[in-house]
Amino acid sequence: MTGTRADRRAERAAVRADRSGSGPVLEERPAARFPGAAAKFALFGEVLMIGLLVLLVGVVIVTLPVALAAGIRHLGRYIAAEDSRLALFWRDVRAGLAGGSLIGLIAVVIAAVLAVDIILARSGMLPGGVVIEAVGWTGLAALAVGLLIASGAWDPHSGWRTAVRQVPAIVRDDVRGLVFYIAAVALVVILTWMLPPLLPAALGCAVLAVVAVPQRRHGR
Template identity: 35%
Template sequence: MTDTARAARPSGFLAGFAVFAECLLTGVWIAVAALPLVTLPAALAAGAAHLRRVLAHEGGGVREFVADLRTAAARHGWLVGAAGWAAVALVWADLAVVRAGGLPGGAFAGAVGVLALLGLVVAGVRAAAVWRPGASWRVLMGAAVRRTVRDPAGSLVLVCGLAVIAASAWLSPPLAAPAAGVLMGAALAVERRRA
C-alpha cells in the first residue's frame, strides 16, 4: 500500500463518520420537529433535505431545516401526518377486534392490516426522502407507494431501519431520536440507488 493510499483511507473514514454524525444530529432535529405528531412527514422531509445539502457540500444548518419544515408542513405535510396517525388508529382498532377473538379469520385480517400499515410507513419515508420545496404530497405519496412495491429490496432496508428505531426505543427511548436520522440517511441511499 502506498503512502498516498494510506493517507486517503483515514479521510474516507472521517468523511463517512462525519456523515453518520450528521445523520444522528438530524435525527434529533426530526424528533423535536415531530413532537406535534402531525408534523412527522414534514420533519422527515426537512431532515432529508438537510442531509442532501450536507452530502452535496452545500452547507445547511438549523435555519435551513426550519425553513424546509415550514414549507413542507404548509404544503399539506400536516395533513399527511394526520392521515398517517388515523391509519395507525384504524390498525390499532383492528388489532383490538382481532384480540377479542370474535372475528372469523381475524388473525389473517390483523396480519394484513399490520403489513399494510408497515408498507404505508415505508412509502411515507420514501416520499419524505424525495421531497423538494413546492412538491405535492399527493404526487409524492403515489409515486412512493409504487416504488415501495416495485423495489422490495429497498423497502426491506427501510423496514430494517424502522426495526432499528424500535429496538433503540425499547432499549432506551432517547436513542430513537438519533436513529430517525439514520433512517432518513438510509432512505436517501435507497432512493439514490434506484436512480
C-alpha cells in the first residue's frame, strides 16, 4: 500500500513537472517555445513580483528606465526557462543604473516641459490652446512608449545609447507592434488612475508586453 501511494505521488509530481516544463517530459514531443510560461499561475506570480520590483527600483522616477530594463530581461529569462535568479535582476540594475538614470532624468525634464505646456494651454493664456494641449499629450504618450521600447532594447554590453538609437528602427520594422506598446502604456495609466494599488500589477503587465512583442515578430 505504501509503495503504491509513493508511486502515485511520484507519478503526479512527474506530470506536474512535465506540464510546467521544469522537469523531464513524459513523452516525446517538440520542445515548448516558451517553457517558462507553461505554468500560467506561476507566470502570473512572476509578473506581479517583477511589477513590485520595477516599482521599488523606479520609485525615484529617474531610475524607472533601468528598473524596466532589468525587469524585462528577468521576465524574458523566466519565460525561456533560463536562469532567472533575482541576483541577475539586481546585477542588471547595477549595470544600467548610471546610463539609465541619465535617460530617466532627460525624460523627466521633457515630461515636465510638456506638462507645463498642457497646463498653460488649459489656462487659456496661449493662443491655439487646444492644439498645444493635444501636442502635449501626444508628446507625453510618445515619450512613455519610446522609454518602454528603449528599456526593452537595452543590453548591458551595448548600453543605453545604442538602445535609444534602436527605437526608430524597432518602430519602423514592426508598426503593428507599436499598437501593443501603446496599449501597455495605456493600461498602466488607466489602471493606476482607477485604482493606484494596481500599479505594480500594471507595471508587470507592461513588462510582459515588452517581452512578448518581439517574440511575436520573430515567430511570424
